[in-house]
Amino acid sequence: MIAKDTIVAISTPIGQSGIGIVRMSGNRAFDIARRIFSSSSRTKISWNSSFKMYYGWIVDPDKNERIDEVILSLMKAPRTYTREDIAEINCHGGLVPLRKILEVCLKQGARLAEPGEFTRRAFLNGRIDLSQAESVLDIVQAKTEKTLKLAVKSLEGKLSKCILAIREEMVDILSLIEAEIDFCDEDIQALSKEEKEKRIDSLIKKVEKLIDRATTSQIYREGVKVVITGKTNVGKSSLLNTLLERERAIVSHIPGTTRDTIEETINIKGFPVCIIDTAGLGESKDPLDKESIKRAYDSLKMADIILLMVDGSLPLEEEDEKIFSVVKNFKKQILLVINKIDLPLKISKSKLRKIFPSLSPVETSATQGTGIDKLKTQIASFILGKISSDSEEIMINLRQKNCLKKTKSCLSRAKEGLKNNLSEELLALELREGITHLDEITGYRLGEEVLDRIFSQFCIGK
Numbered sequence: 448m449i450a451k452d453t454i455v456a457i458s459t460p461i462g463q464s465g466i467g468i469v470r471m472s473g474n475r476a477f478d479i480a481r482r483i484f485s486s487s488s489r490t491k492i493s494w495n496s497s498f499k500m501y502y503g504w505i506v507d508p509d510k511n512e513r514i515d516e517v518i519l520s521l522m523k524a525p526r527t528y529t530r531e532d533i534a535e536i537n538c539h540g541g542l543v544p545l546r547k548i549l550e551v552c553l554k555q556g557a558r559l560a561e562p563g564e565f566t567r568r569a570f571l572n573g574r575i576d577l578s579q580a581e582s583v584l585d586i587v588q589a590k591t592e593k594t595l596k597l598a599v600k601s602l603e604g605k606l607s608k609c610i611l612a613i614r615e616e617m618v619d620i621l622s623l624i625e626a627e628i629d630f631c632d633e634d635i636q637a638l639s640k641e642e643k644e645k646r647i648d649s650l651i652k653k654v655e656k657l658i659d660r661a662t663t664s665q666i667y668r669e670g671v672k673v674v675i676t677g678k679t680n681v682g683k684s685s686l687l688n689t690l691l692e693r694e695r696a697i698v699s700h701i702p703g704t705t706r707d708t709i710e711e712t713i714n715i716k717g718f719p720v721c722i723i724d725t726a727g728l729g730e731s732k733d734p735l736d737k738e739s740i741k742r743a744y745d746s747l748k749m750a751d752i753i754l755l756m757v758d759g760s761l762p763l764e765e766e767d768e769k770i771f772s773v774v775k776n777f778k779k780q781i782l783l784v785i786n787k788i789d790l791p792l793k794i795s796k797s798k799l800r801k802i803f804p805s806l807s808p809v810e811t812s813a814t815q816g817t818g819i820d821k822l823k824t825q826i827a828s829f830i831l832g833k834i835s836s837d838s839e840e841i842m843i844n845l846r847q848k849n850c851l852k853k854t855k856s857c858l859s860r861a862k863e864g865l866k867n868n869l870s871e872e873l874l875a876l877e878l879r880e881g882i883t884h885l886d887e888i889t890g891y892r893l894g895e896e897v898l899d900r901i902f903s904q905f906c907i908g909k
C-alpha cells in the first residue's frame with residue numbers, strides 16, 4: 448500500500464539539545480528535500496541511492512534564506528522504517544530551528560504527521576505486523592533494561608511467531624474438520640474425536656500461557672507500586688530518599704512533615720518500582736492533616752505492596768495497633784520494616800510477631816543505609832512471586848491479552864462442543880472465530896478505528 452501524501456514531524460523531544468531531527472516520509476520526501484536543501488560539499492547528491500548523508504544547509508526557497516546547518520540523510524524505499532522514501536534532517540536541537548524546518552517542509556507540500564503515523568505506515572506497508580508495531584511503543588517507554596530487552600524481542604517478531612504457530616495449528620484442525628464436512632457422504636473422519644480434543648486442549652494451554660504472560664509484561668512495562676506507610680516520624684521519607692540516593696522528600700523530626708504523596712520510580716533488579724511516600728497515618732482534627740491522610744489512604748488502595756514501617760526505637764502503642772488493623776484491611780501484600788535500628792531497640796519483636804505471624808520484618812536504618820539491600824531483595828522476591836516463572840520472554844499488552852482471551856473462549860467452547868457431540872459445522876465456526884481474534888493481534892484484520900486507537904498512544908514523529 449502506498450500512501451499518497453508525504454508526512455513530516457519533529458522526531459526528537461522539544462527542548463534544547465545537541466541535535467534535533469525532522470523526519471519526512473512519502474513519495475515526495477526527496478523532492479521536498481531537494482527544494483530546501485543546499486549542499487555545502489562538492490559532492491553531487493545522488494537522489495537515487497539509499498542510506499547516504501550530506502552536509503549542507505536548509506534554505507527557505509521562498510525567501511532564499513538559510514535556516515540552519517544540517518546533515519541530510521536520504522533513505523530510499525523500500526528498505527526504510529516506513530518502506531517509503533525517508534528524508535531525515537539532523538539540525539541543531541533548538542525549538543526555533545526545528546519549527547522553522549518543519550514549516551518549510553509543510554510549505555513545500557508535506558503534511559504534519561499524526562502520532563505514531565510513521566510506525567503505522569511501517570505496519571500498513573507490511574514491514575512489521577501490529578504486535579511488532581506495538582513493541583516500538585514499549586521500546587520508547589521502557590523503564591528498565593530488562594523491559595527494553597523484552598520489547599526488542601517482540602520487535603524482532605517473537606510474539607508474532609508464537610501467535611502464528613497457534614494460528615497454524617488452528618487452521619490445520621479447521622481444515623481437517625472442513626474436509627469432514629465436505630466429504631460427509633463418504634464418511635471420512637480425518638481426526639478422531641480424541642485427537643481433536645487433545646489438539647484443542649494443547650492449544651488452550653498454549654493460549655493460557657500467553658495470557659499469563661500479560662501480568663508479567665505489565666509489571667515489566669508499568670512496574671509495581673510500593674507505598675510506604677506507618678505512623679508519623681517513623682522514617683518513611685528518609686527511606687524514600689535513601690532508596691533514591693538523593694534528598695527528594697523533606698525530612699524532619701517534627702511529626703507530620705509529609706503532606707502530599709511523593710512518587711518516584713527506581714530500578715530494583717530490573718523491575719521498575721514506583722516508590723510512594725505518604726503522610727503518616729493517625730487521627731487528627733486538623734483539616735490539612737485529614738486531607739494528607741486521605742491521600743495516603745488513596746495511595747494504599749492503589750498499592751501492589753504496602754511497606755509498613757515502624758520505629759524500632761519506640762515501644763508499640765495503641766495507635767500503632769490501630770494503624771496495623773487499618774493496613775491489614777487493605778488486604779494487600781505487606782512488607783514489615785522496623786526502622787531506626789541504629790538506636791537502642793525498644794519495640795517488642797514478639798508482640799509484632801503475634802500481630803503479623805506470617806511476616807518476617809526487615810530491619811533498617813534509613814539514615815545509615817543499613818538493611819536497604821535486604822529490603823530491595825524482599826521487594827524483588829515479592830515481584831518474582833507475582834510473575835509467571837516460564838522462560839518464554841514475551842511481552843503481551845492488555846489489547847493482545849483480550850484477543851487471546853476471546854480465542855481461548857472459542858477453543859473452550861469447541862472443546863465443550865466435542866464432548867457434547869456438537870455438529871462439525873459449529874465446531875468449525877468456533878475455530879474460525881478463534882482465528883479471527885488471533886489475527887487481531889497481528890493486525891491482519893483490523894478496522895481503521897482500532898488502528899487509530901493503537902497508534903494514537905505513540906508520540907508525534909514515531
Ligand SMILES: Nc1nc2c(ncn2[C@@H]2O[C@H](COP(=O)(O)OP(=O)(O)OP(=O)(O)O)[C@@H](O)[C@H]2O)c(=O)[nH]1
Pocket residue numbers: 678679680681682683684685686697698699700701702703704705706725726727786787788789790811812813814815
Ligand atoms: N536514628 C535514626 N533516625 C532516623 C532514621 N530514619 C529517620 N530518622 C529520623 O526520624 C525523623 C523523621 O524522619 P522522616 O523521614 O521525616 O519520617 P516520616 O515518617 O517521613 O515522618 P512524617 O512525614 O512526619 O510522617 C528525622 O529526624 C529523621 O532524621 C533512622 O533510621 N535512624
Ligand SMILES: [Mg+2]
Pocket residue numbers: 683684685696697698704705724725726
Ligand atoms: Mg515524611
